[in-house]
Amino acid sequence: MAEFWHPEIETMPLDQMRARQEKMVVEHVTHAYKNSPYYRKKFDEIGLKPEDIKNIGDFFTKVPFISKSEIIDAQRENPPFGDFLASPKDEIVRLWVSPGPIYYPFSGEDLAGFQDMCSEAFFATGIRKHDLLDIAFSYYWVPAGTIMDDACREIGAGVIPGGTGMTDMHIDVMKSAGVSAYIGTPSFLMHIADVAKSKNIDLSLRVGVFTAEPLPTDLKKSLEDAFGLDARQLYGTADVGFIGRECEIGGGMHLYEDMVVEVIDPNTGEHVPPGEPGEVVATLLNRKCMPLLRYRTGDLVQGLDEEPCACGRTSPKLLKLIGRTGDTVKVRGIFLVPKQVGDVVSSHNDLGNFQIILEREDVRDEITIKIEYSGKDPQTIIGQLQKEFKERVKLQVDVELTDKLPKDSKLLDDRRDLFK
Ligand SMILES: [Zn+2]
Structure with a gap:
């Protein structure tokens, strides 16, 4: 029997989950209009009122998308927050600066929600209290290292803030401290494996959680062979958080329940037929300080799988990433x-x-x-x-x-x- 971080929400029948999201969407749009000068202006320009958004269908057809470049432009024009701020400034407890640059302010409540989303994601990938894990993401400026660190400690795991680079140090610590799990890019773990091998050092890990880069099949196999690990993937962006998480069954990444995820034709903006490839669009519903509605990730995905998963989670699974739109790359x-x-x-x-x-x-x-x-x-x-x-x-x-x-x-x- 699988274990869950939020049993009730993660196993809720899909129609109930959608009804829950619909209610949250309507509230979120109202919050954005009332409190974010950016959204008030944007809605007013097209004659849209929050009362016009009565259900998820209205949300999909009436609310405009937002892209990374629009956020960058708005914040450049009116630094630092580009009129997005929807909470009093003194409520900010965390400010991340993502490439762009983009400023992402978080209130205490937002941050708690963001951290919980990450804990749920890592728990699904198999991180547990008994793990000692090495986080090989940057701890500076961007959300990656710090939020993952907090989220995994919330699970109860022991966390080593390894950060990026310093390959030999990662190898020494993995070996001598008995690290059981790695969170980072697959390419960096492969580099660690190559360097360790050249020094005749044997490393083993129970689980590797990979994100921020695609995980091609041959690289996955090499990592499994090198460490004897279970490879699990997370998919997310600093802009909206973890969108999908891979459970022990695999075959895709379960969508985060407090987020509305759409798959669109990048050329027309229309939803693609169920299961078809398209661009991922996400709206995180529990972030109040800087709401982003219908954020276009620029990531192309093979499709969504709505079949029930043997793990017991009911949220659809995002199939593998197949490319990027536009001119922003990772x-x-x-x-x-x-x-x-x-x-x-x-x-x-x-x-x-x-x-x-x-x-x-x-x-x-x-x-x-x-x-x-x-x-x-x-x-x-x-x-x-x-x-x-x-x-x-x-x-x-x-x-x-x-x-x-x-x-x-x-x-x-x-x-x-x-x-x-
Ligand atoms: Zn599953």
């Missing part, structure tokens, strides 16, 4: 926004057009930024740019200077084959 588990690269480049007078090239060597993403340069001191500018990219885009990149980029070169040339 590199080494974090978002790379080409516009942010452009901001760095355009702050230098002697630089022209640029191109971002993404490649994958073994399991590591490599980023090269090719830039047109007309000055006389290439070495100095390369060093300076690398430092600026590290600071502002949060990624280590290679910089290549060129006289002229070909006219037809794509702004973003992603040569990785991630969605196998």
